[in-house]
Amino acid sequence: MKSEEQFLELIDAHFPREHDFLALGRGDDCAVLRGGSDYCVSSDLFLEGVHFRREYFSAADIGYKALAVNISDIAAMGAKPVAFTLDLMAPPDLPDEFWDAFFKSMSMLARQNEMVLAxxxxSRSDRLGMSITVFGAPGSTGFLRRRNCAFGDILFAVGDLGLARAGLMALEKDGPAARETLPAAVLAHLRPKPKVMIGTLLNAAGVKGLMDVSDGLARDLPRFLGPDLGADLVLAPGKLNANVISYAESIGEDPAAFAVTGGEDYALLGAVSPFEAGKAQSVPGYIQLGTVTKTPGITLNGSPFKVAGFDHFDT
Amino acid sequence: MKSEEQFLELIDAHFPREHDFLALGRGDDCAVLRGGSDYCVSSDLFLEGVHFRREYFSAADIGYKALAVNISDIAAMGAKPVAFTLDLMAPPDLPDEFWDAFFKSMSMLARQNEMVLAxxxxSRSDRLGMSITVFGAPGSTGFLRRRNCAFGDILFAVGDLGLARAGLMALEKDGPAARETLPAAVLAHLRPKPKVMIGTLLNAAGVKGLMDVSDGLARDLPRFLGPDLGADLVLAPGKLNANVISYAESIGEDPAAFAVTGGEDYALLGAVSPFEAGKAQSVPGYIQLGTVTKTPGITLNGSPFKVAGFDHFDT
Structure with a gap:
């Protein structure tokens, strides 16, 4: 790109400015979101060398995933994404073709979800990166929160636990060649599917809470349950993706333990009362994980389970 | 910082979670902004090596300015800032004292403006940086837009044009020592004051449009006027800050030309009908700039004026 003007023209070519939820679109000091409904808001970074590598992420993968991981937070509220803002850190030496593929892929995902770039x-930057803030409108019962479970509730997930982690590990080890050996796992890492429709269905099905699993189930569960409750998880092999089982076994790990350690799953974790679970259980992809226990801590297939998960500042 | 937990604790120590405009605060997949009113939204990057240097920005300066430049966009809508999100790119080697000063300064500015961190x-990062998205509620006549001027309207500014640029140039040349020689200019660059109260007053005073001057008046004016109009500017020395005059003369430039070339002024540029200008003219800091002309282009003190201004991708 030669100038900011050229960037803005390319963005205008890919992203419409108008949307039912916008009273004022791009091009002023601010955009204006129409009032009337509450809005849920979330913001995420997607940075080269931290969240992705250009060695095995194409421009289209980067444009897609940067937005997808943000939409996933809206889905986890049982909400409908409507708009987003994009702060782009762009190395000046990237070719025009890169940006065309990047915006094309991001705008396709936005269009599929009827979202507007607001x-x-x-800014120029040494490293490629983006910060995206997304806005969502409430689902049929409003927004689904964390920490709304009780002893005896059923815990469930929609999405493959551990699959994206297997993909990441294989990509880090073998590079793009991993696409051949673990296609589902690699796809789960490069192109996670935000579960907007599923979140909306679960909202209508009367579940008590929902959460985006991004740091691995074992690390995210305590955040979902709160400090006073725990979980008893039963994960038979039939509940795991075949790529997770084969990858975990290839590195000598227990597949269930590998799955709950996860990371970047962008699966939905939910809780539902056992007396009202019927509708939720009929949502496509529903996987029963176990039950909420009276005391903190996680057991997995009968044994206590502990994991640190990923920390950006662990030394 | 040793862990994400430690970061989050420090953030909780500095920023309250509750606010009238929030139905749900930090700690879930999303925060929830209460409906009812329209919201204006803006997002800005503040990156080390592009927007600031640690050689002469203290931790407190960085925390302050990152939020201030965002608030300035809300002020330019004649709106009231209410909330913001913070995406933080943090080099792991920065000491705890840095973060304490950074958050303290940012939270003080947030408190002064009654804003909540939503x-x-x-993420870890090689370079320090932040992306902030701000939300504002409408002022007394709603939101003030650009491109709402007509031939004959009076153009005005509130804020010192060119002052921050003089500060930046002096800091780049002399480092922190520039604080002694050009104190007002250096302060304008390190600690620009977002003009929220002024924007609200101008909104109530019935001005036709308002804009945040961040790339220099000469570059921002066409964006404010739209493609069909121009401006006839008359900038006598009395309208310029003494630091701007002395700095421009010290480098052999015309002070008025230096002022309109500006950059990072975070001044408000506005237009008002000559028949309704009375109230606006009584707003503190009001500086008459000139009038809107029938044809595109800018004249400054009688001569045509052209400037490229700053482009992130100019080569």
Missing amino acids: GGDL | GGDL
């Missing part, structure tokens, strides 16, 4: 910022 | 993200 604004953002652009 | 959420965000945290």
